[in-house]
Amino acid sequence: MLRRIEFPDIQKKCNPPNWMCMPSMGDPLANAFKFPVFFFSRTTSYSFFPAMCPPNNNPPIFLAYSTSHFVVVQLKNPLLFPAPNVQIDWEVAADPEALEWKKKYSECFALTDTLKASAPKDKYKHY
Numbered sequence: 001m002l003r004r005i006e007f008p009d010i011q012k013k014c015n016p017p018n019w020m021c022m023p024s025m026g027d028p029l030a031n032a033f034k035f036p037v038f039f040f041s042r043t044t045s046y047s048f049f050p051a052m053c054p055p056n057n058n059p060p061i062f063l064a065y066s067t068s069h070f071v072v073v074q075l076k077n078p079l080l081f082p083a084p085n086v087q088i089d090w091e092v093a094a095d096p097e098a099l100e101w102k103k104k105y106s107e108c109f110a111l112t113d114t115l116k117a118s119a120p121k122d123k124y125k126h127y
Contacts, residue, residue, distance in 0.1 A: 004100060009060070010071035014032070017037045020070060021046060022039050022041070022063070022065060023039060023046050023048075023069070023087065026037050026039055026048035026087060027048055027051070027090075029048065029061070030048040030049055030050045030051075031051055032050060032075050033061075034050050034053050034056060035050070035056075035059060035060055035061060036048065036049050036050070036060040036061075036101060036105070037060065037061050037063065037091050038060055038061070038063070038081075038083060038084065039063045039065075039084070040062070040063070040064040040065070040073070040084065041064065041065035042065075045084035045085070046085060046087045047083050047085065047086045047087065047105070048086075048087050048090070049086065049087075049090060049094070049098065049101035049102065050098060050101065051090060051093050051094040051095065051098050052094075052095050052098060053095075053097070053098060054097040054098060054101075055100050055101050055103075055104045055109050059078065059097055061074060062074070062078070062118070063095065077108075079093070079099055079108075080107055080108060080111065080119055081108055081111070082108065082111050082112040083105055083108035083109050083111070083112055086102060
């Protein structure tokens with residue numbers, strides 16, 4: 001991962017080995033900046049929470065992968081949206097106070113469950 005983000009000459013074009021890779025960069029982003037990262041794509045979507053700090057008021061970042069690049073997404077309501085599943089094993093690795101992140105976004109996860117229950121089976125396969 002360090003080799004991927006190491007880029008000594010910012011004047012040159014960034015090559016594919018240095019491009020951001022998701023979902024593996026979700027955890028480092030969330031932990032480095034102490035904000036949640038919500039990632040959406042056609043193949044997989046995840047919620048990433050900081051594992052070493054309690055919830056704060058830092059705004060979340062919403063990223064989507066569209067065809068061949070990442071885009072930042074701005075939501076109408078960043079406090080209520082259908083949140084994808086939390087990254088696998090986050091709860092196992094998180095400090096006890098960090099577990100409160102999931103509670104902070106509990107309404108978002110509930111909204112996801114509601115939408116899943118009312119959608120055709122093939123419409124929510126990425127959550």
